[in-house]
Amino acid sequence: MAGLVSELKFLVPWGHIAAKAWGSPQGRPVLCLHGWLDNANTFSKLIPLLPKDCYYMALDFAGHGLSSHRPAGCPYYLIDHVSDVRRVAAYYANTSTALKWNRFSLMGHSMGGTVAGMFACIFPELVDKLILVESCGFYPSPQEWEKILYGHRIVIDNLLNVDGKQHQALRVRSSEKALQRLLEANNDLTEESGKILLERGATKVPGGLVYNRDIRLLSHTSHPTHIEYQVNYVKKIQADVLMIIAQDGIFTKQSPEHLSEYSVIIQEAFRASRKEHFQYAEVSGNHFVHLNEPEVVAGIVSTFLNNNQNLKAKL
Numbered sequence: 001m002a003g004l005v006s007e008l009k010f011l012v013p014w015g016h017i018a019a020k021a022w023g024s025p026q027g028r029p030v031l032c033l034h035g036w037l038d039n040a041n042t043f044s045k046l047i048p049l050l051p052k053d054c055y056y057m058a059l060d061f062a063g064h065g066l067s068s069h070r071p072a073g074c075p076y077y078l079i080d081h082v083s084d085v086r087r088v089a090a091y092y093a094n095t096s097t098a099l100k101w102n103r104f105s106l107m108g109h110s111m112g113g114t115v116a117g118m119f120a121c122i123f124p125e126l127v128d129k130l131i132l133v134e135s136c137g138f139y140p141s142p143q144e145w146e147k148i149l150y151g152h153r154i155v156i157d158n159l160l161n162v163d164g165k166q167h168q169a170l171r172v173r174s175s176e177k178a179l180q181r182l183l184e185a186n187n188d189l190t191e192e193s194g195k196i197l198l199e200r201g202a203t204k205v206p207g208g209l210v211y212n213r214d215i216r217l218l219s220h221t222s223h224p225t226h227i228e229y230q231v232n233y234v235k236k237i238q239a240d241v242l243m244i245i246a247q248d249g250i251f252t253k254q255s256p257e258h259l260s261e262y263s264v265i266i267q268e269a270f271r272a273s274r275k276e277h278f279q280y281a282e283v284s285g286n287h288f289v290h291l292n293e294p295e296v297v298a299g300i301v302s303t304f305l306n307n308n309q310n311l312k313a314k315l
Helices: 078-093 111-122 145-163 175-185 191-201 215-219 227-234 257-277 295-306 309-314
Strands: 005-012 015-022 028-033 054-059 104-109 127-133 202-205 208-211 240-248 278-286
Touching: 005 078, 015 078, 028 078, 028 111, 054 078, 078 111, 104 111, 111 127, 111 227, 127 295, 145 215, 175 191, 175 208, 191 202, 227 257, 240 257, 240 295, 257 278, 278 295
Parallel strands: 028 054, 028 104, 104 127, 127 240, 240 278
Antiparallel strands: 005 015, 015 054, 202 208
16 A cells, blocks of 8 residues: 555646545545645555555645645635535546546545535435544534624634735744644644644745645634534435544533534434444544544444445455
8 A cells, every 4th residue: 555655636727636545546436535724644644554455535625735725715615625525526437447436435534524424415326435533424503593693704704804914925934833833733633643744734945834724724614504404414325324433532521512412413313314324433532543543443444444345246
């Protein structure tokens, strides 16, 4: 697997979507989606531990990693990331080569899991397996409508504020300072994990590093949907589903109350809808367990990806 790593670019109207791939393109396709402000390297330690007969492609979402930023003045809506996943899948479904992505697996961490869950609802016929790492597949919504409106107001005001600063020079940091800033912003990352993310998350310039991410991402909007709608969304999913939650992650009892309660509601919706096609695993570790300690989740993910493969091979 280590010798079969490639870099890809998919042309889009505003530039390109970058991706990192592991394995043979003829393998079973698994599309991997990273979390907010992260990049494709979030899977760099996990994927080499997974089944070798798969072709793993990890995207850099727009504005992240090595992908182009969205056009000036455009906010980052979560549903647009879903659209970008469709662009990539459509490219492979329509290719003239033997590789056909008519059905594929999705693995998403955190925000990437939300994108994966929404994609599996909107395009259920395309997804055969859905792996959610520290994600419920949807974005928890405030229950009070006033909070939803206030959230939209903050996003719009912040976007206008950022627009006025777009032409300012990017801040240059030394390698040490860039890593320190990243770790201070997310204390779940180990120093090693932070360095891995910075490989795609920053660019070398005279004097040090500049972050690649679009500053507008700090005001991204998820367009949260009421929990009752989300429970119904689950019913549209046709894929086998694996949800992995870390004991010290974002859905623990120590997290804001609505997050832990929200997780339970979505889990029960999956159990009711997918029945034996839903698997839940709680593991030791924090929100970045897949990057900090990939061996903790690798066996669970591998078994899930291999489910039904032996049967299909005999048919």
